[in-house]
Amino acid sequence: MxxxxxxxxxxxxxxxxxxxxxxxxxxxxLMAFAALGQALVGALGxxxxxxxxxxxxxxxxxxxxxVRLHWIADAADGLLGILGLLFVPATVGFLQxxxxxxxxxxxxxxxxxxxxxxxxxxxxxxxxLLRPExxxxxxxxxx
Numbered sequence: 001m002x003x004x005x006x007x008x009x010x011x012x013x014x015x016x017x018x019x020x021x022x023x024x025x026x027x028x029x030l031m032a033f034a035a036l037g038q039a040l041v042g043a044l045g046x047x048x049x050x051x052x053x054x055x056x057x058x059x060x061x062x063x064x065x066x067v068r069l070h071w072i073a074d075a076a077d078g079l080l081g082i083l084g085l086l087f088v089p090a091t092v093g094f095l096q097x098x099x100x101x102x103x104x105x106x107x108x109x110x111x112x113x114x115x116x117x118x119x120x121x122x123x124x125x126x127x128x129l130l131r132p133e134x135x136x137x138x139x140x141x142x143x
Contacts, residue, residue: 014070026075029067033058 014022037054040046046053061067079086 012068012070014068019074023074023078026072027078029072030058030075030079033061 014025017025034051034054037052037057038050040057041048041050041053058067058072062069
């Protein structure tokens with residue numbers, strides 16, 4: 001029998017399963033919550049990603065004790081191990097979306113300039129308002 005993750009209680013049913021079966025059980029639970037979130041978003045017409053709603057539902061179920069952490073631990077650890085690989089399709093799609101128009105570069109430049117100008121103005125204002133008393137730049141209060 002393969003070793004159990006630290007979060008698996010020895011008396012649980014999942015403790016008697018072998019590692020591939022525990023992985024598949026966890027993956028099934030994760031996929032079920034992702035599908036539930038997708039169905040909920042589709043049915044209610046929410047402007048949110050279904051997978052995010054599914055993970056929020058999983059978090060609530062974990063907090064309420066409906067789902068046990070050791071049920072999904074093996075699958076979650078396995079998915080975290082390849083997390084970088086899972087971002088490749090999203091990054092490729094995002095880069096293809098950016099090439100949709102040359103206006104993106106201009107808007108990015110305008111937004112960056114506005115951010116720097118706003119942050120600079122806020123920094124100057126904060127430095128003038130928060131100057132400590134008795135600093136050399138501040139005039140002395142006379143009689």
